Amino acid sequence: MSTPIDPAAVVAAFIDAVAPYDPRPEDAPVALIGVRTALGEGTFAVSDHVIRAMCKALAAYRDPEDRGSCVDCGSRHLDENLHCRECGRLHGILGEVIAQHARRVAAEDA
Ligand SMILES: [Zn+2]
Structure with a gap:
């Protein structure tokens, strides 16, 4: 503290x-x-x-907690892993790879 x-x-x-x-x-x-x-x-x-x-x-001023906004829900609460605390979206390169994989899997299931 x-x-x-x-x-x-x-x-x-x-x-x-x-x-x-x-x-x-x-x-x-x-x-x-x-x-x-x-x-x-x-x-x-x-x-x-x-x-x-x-x-x-x-x-x-730039807040050290400012990691941008969530592209899905617009929340400004991304954690240090660029994981949205509001909707769960993962950002950054890893987040994009995971999102692409999820879209591929969803397309295969359709
Ligand atoms: Zn979000």
Whole structure:
């Protein structure tokens, strides 16, 4: 089990990391972000620059669990073997070989 992290501290760290590069630090904040958790709370006045940095961070983010979508059911929950946890479809090269074999067997039985 990983150590709990303080969400308010994470928001503060993000703002601290990007704020020095704000080209217009004199502009008024565009939003107040409030964070309240069992670990603490904080309210952060954020600039347009910080919001844009969040957008860029989101666009660059790739979850380590992201293995694409199931071609059959569209689920985004493929396990490390590219096996769909929702419908059971197996993806990847092995999955395709198995699917082709299943289609051949089905065609032979028809
Ligand atoms: Zn599926």
